Amino acid sequence: xxxxxxxxxxxxxxxxxxxxxxxxxxxxxxxxxxxxxxxxxxxxxxxxxxxxxxxxxxxxxxxxxxxxxxxxxxxxxxxxxxxxxxxxxxxxxxxxxxxxxxxxxxxxxxxxxxxxxxxxxxxxxxxxxxxxxxxxxxxxxxxxxxxxxxxxxxxxxxxxxxxxxxxxxxxxxxxxxxxxxxxxxxxxxxxxxxxxxxxxxxxxxxxxxxxxxxxxxxxxxxxxxxxxxxxxxxxxxxxxxxxxxxxxxxxxxxxxxxxxxxxxxxxxxxxxxxxxxxxxxxxxxxxxxxxxxxxxxxxxxxxxxxxxxxxxxxxxxxxxxxxxxxxxxxxxxxxxxxxxxxxxxxxxxxxxxxxxxxxxxxxxxxxxxxxxxxxxxxxxxxxxxxxxxxxxxxxxxxxxxxxxxxxxxxxxxxxxxxxxxxxxxxxxxxxxxxxxxxxxxxxxxxxxx
Amino acid sequence: xxxxxxxxxxxxxxxxxxxxxxxxxxxxxxxxxxxxxxxxxxxxxxxxxxxxxxxxxxxxxxxxxxxxxxxxxxxxxxxxxxxxxxxxxxxxxxxxxxxxxxxxxxxxxxxxxxxxxxxxxxxxxxxxxxxxxxxxxxxxxxxxxxxxxxxxxxxxxxxxxxxxxxxxxxxxxxxxxxxxxxxxxxxxxxxxxxxxxxxxxxxxxxxxxxxxxxxxxxxxxxxxxxxxxxxxxxxxxxxxxxxxxxxxxxxxxxxxxxxxxxxxxxxxxxxxxxxxxxxxxxxxxxxxxxxxxxxxxxxxxxxxxxxxxxxxxxxxxxxxxxxxxxxxxxxxxxxxxxxxxxxxxxxxxxxxxxxxxxxxxxxxxxxxxxxxxxxxxxxxxxxxxxxxxxxxxxxxxxxxxxxxxxxxxxxxxxxxxxxxxxxxxxxxxxxxxxxxxxxxxxxxxxxxx
Numbered sequence: 001x002x003x004x005x006x007x008x009x010x011x012x013x014x015x016x017x018x019x020x021x022x023x024x025x026x027x028x029x030x031x032x033x034x035x036x037x038x039x040x041x042x043x044x045x046x047x048x049x050x051x052x053x054x055x056x057x058x059x060x061x062x063x064x065x066x067x068x069x070x071x072x073x074x075x076x077x078x079x080x081x082x083x084x085x086x087x088x089x090x091x092x093x094x095x096x097x098x099x100x101x102x103x104x105x106x107x108x109x110x111x112x113x114x115x116x117x118x119x120x121x122x123x124x125x126x127x128x129x130x131x132x133x134x135x136x137x138x139x140x141x142x143x144x145x146x147x148x149x150x151x152x153x154x155x156x157x158x159x160x161x162x163x164x165x166x167x168x169x170x171x172x173x174x175x176x177x178x179x180x181x182x183x184x185x186x187x188x189x190x191x192x193x194x195x196x197x198x199x200x201x202x203x204x205x206x207x208x209x210x211x212x213x214x215x216x217x218x219x220x221x222x223x224x225x226x227x228x229x230x231x232x233x234x235x236x237x238x239x240x241x242x243x244x245x246x247x248x249x250x251x252x253x254x255x256x257x258x259x260x261x262x263x264x265x266x267x268x269x270x271x272x273x274x275x276x277x278x279x280x281x282x283x284x285x286x287x288x289x290x291x292x293x294x295x296x297x298x299x300x301x302x303x304x305x306x307x308x309x310x311x312x313x314x315x316x317x318x319x320x321x322x323x324x325x326x327x328x329x330x331x332x333x334x335x336x337x338x339x340x341x342x343x344x345x346x347x348x349x350x351x352x353x354x355x356x357x358x359x360x361x362x363x364x365x366x367x368x369x370x371x372x373x374x375x376x377x378x379x380x381x382x383x384x385x386x387x388x389x390x391x392x393x394x395x396x397x398x399x400x401x402x403x404x405x406x407x408x409x410x411x412x413x414x415x416x417x418x419x420x421x422x423x424x425x426x427x428x429x430x431x432x433x434x435x436x437x438x439x440x441x442x443x444x445x446x447x448x449x
Numbered sequence: 450x451x452x453x454x455x456x457x458x459x460x461x462x463x464x465x466x467x468x469x470x471x472x473x474x475x476x477x478x479x480x481x482x483x484x485x486x487x488x489x490x491x492x493x494x495x496x497x498x499x500x501x502x503x504x505x506x507x508x509x510x511x512x513x514x515x516x517x518x519x520x521x522x523x524x525x526x527x528x529x530x531x532x533x534x535x536x537x538x539x540x541x542x543x544x545x546x547x548x549x550x551x552x553x554x555x556x557x558x559x560x561x562x563x564x565x566x567x568x569x570x571x572x573x574x575x576x577x578x579x580x581x582x583x584x585x586x587x588x589x590x591x592x593x594x595x596x597x598x599x600x601x602x603x604x605x606x607x608x609x610x611x612x613x614x615x616x617x618x619x620x621x622x623x624x625x626x627x628x629x630x631x632x633x634x635x636x637x638x639x640x641x642x643x644x645x646x647x648x649x650x651x652x653x654x655x656x657x658x659x660x661x662x663x664x665x666x667x668x669x670x671x672x673x674x675x676x677x678x679x680x681x682x683x684x685x686x687x688x689x690x691x692x693x694x695x696x697x698x699x700x701x702x703x704x705x706x707x708x709x710x711x712x713x714x715x716x717x718x719x720x721x722x723x724x725x726x727x728x729x730x731x732x733x734x735x736x737x738x739x740x741x742x743x744x745x746x747x748x749x750x751x752x753x754x755x756x757x758x759x760x761x762x763x764x765x766x767x768x769x770x771x772x773x774x775x776x777x778x779x780x781x782x783x784x785x786x787x788x789x790x791x792x793x794x795x796x797x798x799x800x801x802x803x804x805x806x807x808x809x810x811x812x813x814x815x816x817x818x819x820x821x822x823x824x825x826x827x828x829x830x831x832x833x834x835x836x837x838x839x840x841x842x843x844x845x846x847x848x849x850x851x852x853x854x855x856x857x858x859x860x861x862x863x864x865x866x867x868x869x870x871x872x873x874x875x876x877x878x879x880x881x882x883x884x885x886x887x888x889x890x891x892x893x894x895x896x897x898x
Binding site for chain 2: 002003004005006007010011012013014015017018019021022031033034035036038039040041042043044045046047049050061062064065066067069070073077081082083084087088090092099102103105106107110111112113114116117122124126136144147149151152154155158162271272273274275276277324325355358361370371372374375378381384385386387388389390391392393402405406
């Protein structure tokens with residue numbers, strides 16, 4: 001017997017799961033469109049020359065490659081020592097940023113100079129599957145390409161905050177930091193170049209292990225007590241001081257021009273969002289490092305307080321979008337973790353009532369002529385009612401049970417008498433209540449269902 | 450330089466193309482949901498053991514396979530003569546029917562006994578790319594699994610007809626035939642077993658080459674004049690006689706029980722849809738063969754009259770869904786050709802005005818404090834208005850030009866005076882007309898835009 005499970009790390013979505021995913025995606029898209037972002041879609045496959053070298057060595061290993069076919073495969077396998085490069089030249093999309101960079105290089109002339117796009121599509125990574133980690137998962141990216149203005153950061157932060165708000169998330173924090181500030185802090189604290197990575201890993205854990213934990217970890221990683229103390233003074237305590245106070249501390253500790261400019265950026269972001277969706281959620285977090293080395297300016301990460309879980313992150317990355325064109329193209333973006341959002345919303349029961357079923361099951365009694373029943377179902381549907389039609393003219397108990405099992409609230413029972421008198425029996429399945437209605441009445445009741 | 454084109458046979462969808470695709474998909478989904486169908490989604494990848502042998506030898510060659518990684522790949526390449534089976538065990542989805550069959554086998558207990566599902570997802574085929582033929586394209590399938598009732602055919606035919614109607618297709622025909630009738634005709638005409646395939650290919654061209662052409666082709670393929678005459682008598686002329694008359698002719702010519710039963714099915718389908726969406730479009734077409742050998746009952750194909758182009762097809766296939774479970778599971782389905790629909794709608798300009806742009810571009814004049822402008826944009830967006838915010842505080846001419854280039858109808862011009870008086874200038878970009886409005890007035894005008 002062939003296994004009928006989906007491949008490891010991938011999932012089938014039965015209707016209820018699809019409806020939930022669609023609900024979240026629709027909220028995200030509606031908000032992004034209100035913010036003037038437009039959708040982009042790119043193919044599942046990319047040339048390996050587009051993908052390789054963009055995600056680090058580990059990332060390259062996780063790309064799913066497409067095996068050659070036909071003659072090219074035969075030729076490759078005829079070699080004495082065929083190599084991977086002989087076997088494949090296409091791979092599956094690994095993220096949505098590299099395809100965006102490719103699209104900007106390819107269609108730049110046809111796109112607005114400042115291009116606001118969102119993209120919600122699956123990506124594939126050959127990671128070891130684990131709880132909450134899949135090999136096929138959706139990314140949900142929103143980016144503004146083509147401007148260095150901080151208003152781009154503001155737009156992205158507000159759009160994402162509004163999405164979370166509309167999905168029902170109340171208590172979330174957007175940790176805010178700046179790549180240049182981070183670098184200045186390391187320098188000012190006296191972290192040696194070869195210890196920068198270790199220092200970043202340690203301070204990034206502030207939220208989880210607290211200042212004492214970070215200090216211990218810094219020392220364990222070979223940094224001196226003096227360096228650790230200076231770093232801790234800059235990043236502050238676990239709960240964080242308020243934004244204004246933290247700004248002041250950093251201004252005093254980091255007098256160099258690049259740090260002052262970065263702090264000015266951060267202060268401006270706080271001011272500009274004061275009466276906007278992101279404002280109440282932003283928390284200056286000098287310990288925020290974020291893994292990706294491609295950021296060049298402000299960086300953000302959303303933390304859901306109840307669950308100490310990251311819902312996504314982003315930042316400014318001015319050197320990436322231009323990688324295919326050779327021109328520098330400034331950009332800022334945010335990636336929401338769709339699968340994480342869905343897991344949390346499921347756990348916290350945050351879904352509104354979704355349209356999971358038809359509003360009515362049309363049931364024809366045995367010995368009822370079917371053409372007029374079908375015509376009636378057609379008229380209900382044309383009135384916008386989601387009407388299922390039980391496709392077998394079996395005994396009524398069976399039909400009602402099938403409707404009830406699917407959670408369909410009403411059954412419309414049609415027999416020869418009903419057709420003759422154009423008076424139909426509408427049964428509410430949960431309560432068992434029945435009413436007799438003409439067609440207009442039927443439509444009126446069902447449109448409310 | 451790396452090429453920035455998408456891989457051969459695949460496409461990038463820039464925003465306008467995405468909006469058009471979404472429009473069509475949304476109409477399809479809305480109608481299918483009104484008919485009580487529910488969405489299913491399955492992973493892009495399937496086990497090769499699931500895929501191979503389901504699409505014929507040629508199909509197997511067109512499956513994109515996923516190359517092993519890491520140690521498994523190293524082991525495979527270390528073999529003296531590695532074979533394809535050593536290199537891959539996963540492939541990309543080739544259609545939506547095999548995944549449906551797998552899902553029914555895997556989750557049968559959790560699904561309703563009669564399962565009405567639709568699925569709109571991309572599939573991948575390593576076909577030679579050509580005009581209108583892609584290697585990544587969407588299929589749009591609707592199926593009813595679990596019942597032999599002809600009402601299932603009726604539901605699928607009506608749903609698809611309603612989709613086409615809502616998309617604006619008026620003059621389309623659904624050619625209707627029956628596998629059993631087709632087989633009976635060949636037998637009754639005296640076509641030898643080894644010539645069946647040739648005969649089917651010839652008569653399937655009736656629409657294109659007319660009765661005389663079919664006769665010539667049948668003779669050219671080695672069928673006798675007597676056989677050709679008998680076949681032509683059954684399939685009728687090019688334009689087709691009316692359904693009732695054609696039924697009568699076939700009833701007389703094909704007295705055997707299986708043919709009579711098939712004709713009874715077809716007559717019933719015509720009767721049951723008489724006052725339903727499919728009715729006016731159904732045309733009994735005994736020459737319709739359809740390529741796929743898996744059909745077992747009624748078969749259908751939509752032909753767009755203006756363009757002599759197939760928009761999709763389907764039929765009953767009672768032996769396929771059970772292939773993984775070993776149980777027989779009756780099913781009927783229809784596959785709409787999404788890419789074909791889009792091409793035709795583009796050619797015939799059938800798209801309604803779509804929401805391709807924001808309704809307004811919020812433009813801050815130089816030297817305007819930005820926080821209140823952002824707050825104003827937030828309030829517009831919360832009133833449901835799609836408001837873009839020009840992210841650079843450049844001179845107004847440049848901002849208006851950018852808005853106009855994107856087709857955004859209005860610009861909202863905000864300077865220090867406007868903020869002080871809470872009276873805003875709304876400029877209609879095409880006409881150049883300006884009006885001064887308070888916030889409520891602004892929202893009222895823009896909500897109409």
